[in-house]
Amino acid sequence: MQDRTNVNATRLAREAEGVEQPELSILIVNYNCAQDTIRAVQSVQANADDFRVEIIVVDNASTDDSVDRIRAAVPDARVVATGANGGYAWGNNVGISIAQGRYVLVLNPDTEVSTDALQKAVAYLDEHQHVGLLGARSEDGDGHVEQTCFRYPRLRDLFWRAFLPFSVLRRSRLFGDRRYRSLSLEDICDVEAVVGCFMMVPRRVIDEVGGLDDRFFMYSEETEWCWRIRKAGYQVHYHPDVRIIHYGGGSTGGVSPWSAVETAKSQILFLRLTRGAGVARVGTGLILLGDALRAAWFVPISVTRAGRARGAHWRARFVFLCKALIDQPKGQTPPPIPDTVAKAGFTETDSNA
Known part of the structure; x- marks a missing residue:
């Protein structure tokens, strides 16, 4: 997991240099999906208004021309070319290690943020200090609302999944209600976990509990982060007025x-x-x-x-x-955060800032 000491040292050093702290740091991990990432960055820029945001794109060693394309299309974003692919959690931890905002937003590359989404999310977290992570209302490209709240995996859920069709479980409140079918997506909800396409977290919470667990290469890293944040005494909330479009499948290429x-x-x-x-x-x-x-x-x-x-x-x-x-999975050993990032936050080579 991310080294909190290095994170704090980097932030304090930049504050000493007189760098104005942004309100929000937005992290997007890219892997061979430049067009999606560019669209996501442009949606942030179009809806940030006079909000102080920094956009950090971490490229996990894309095998195409993603880095050049993103730098050319959105020159105001900081693009960090890691030269390694340690997975989604690791890539976000690279971004967290240089992020300066009071809040950090982990945002999927295959998303667009809606008008006032960022402002509403920050205002809500300002007013609710007990909330350690905020999730959004997500709609697909056709406007259908996605179920973005869920409970931790439990043995009883796995038991029912062994014997019942997924089509039944997805709609059932009787067999565990793992997707919170009993809750209205029109209301603010306190939930166990949210889908990782949009996760806004106060910087002070990250300093306390750490970043994402990069033993996960991909999938379930958001569940573990929500679990750790809740274990520290904070709540995880879903907010229906914070809206995004989630197209899906950006870096993974769909089911395989x-x-x-x-x-x-x-x-x-x-x-x-x-x-x-x-x-x-x-x-x-x-x-x-x-x-x-x-x-x-x-x-x-x-x-x-x-x-x-x-x-x-x-x-x-x-x-x-x-x-x-x-032989139970024990998680990956992620690559170290590149020295140019860990020591300097970002360099002219890694950034367009």
Whole structure:
């Protein structure tokens, strides 16, 4: 996880230099999705008004021309080329290590912020000091509201998922209500966790609990962060008047065998880090049981052209789960934050500022 001592030292050094503190630091991690990132940055710039914001784009070693394209299109953004890909949590921690704002916003590259979203979020957190993380109302590109609030994974939820279709669980309040179907998305809610496409956190809270846990490469890192923030005594709120558009699939390229495996891996890692190895092993068994029961569906369709991709996803995940039952995931060892970032915040080479 992010070194809080280095973060504080960097911020204090820049304050001593007389650099005016921005109201909000907005972090966007880019990986081969320059067009999405540019759109996200431009939406922030269009809706910031006279709000003091700094925009930090962290590029996780994109294999295309993302860095040059982003710097050319949005020269006011600070673009940090890390030269490594330590995952989504790690990339955001790189941004956190140089962010100067009173608030830090983790924003997906495949999003757009709506008018007054930033101002409303900051005003709400100013008025509610007990809130440690704020999530937004998210709509897809067609205007459909997405369910962005959820509870931590629990063994009972994994049990029901093993025996009931996802279509039933997504709509059910009886079997765990993991997606808060009992709550209205028109009301401000105190929830366990929010989707990580928009997470605004006061800087003082990050200084206290740390940044994202970069043992997670991708997925579930926001759940663990929400869990740690709540454990420190703060609340996590969803705010329906803070609105974004979330197009989805920006850096991940949609569903793939890799993402199917990473999703399961992150769930097991979350259970291990928050509930212990024993609970994680039981959870792995329940996930494996559910996948085994679904073999009656996935194996037959995997021989058809239409079902080949879904069958490949199932097979990759099933093989991983069999191995994970014996050797539990312990998380990645992330690369170190580059020296040019850790020591200087950012350099002329890394930034257009």
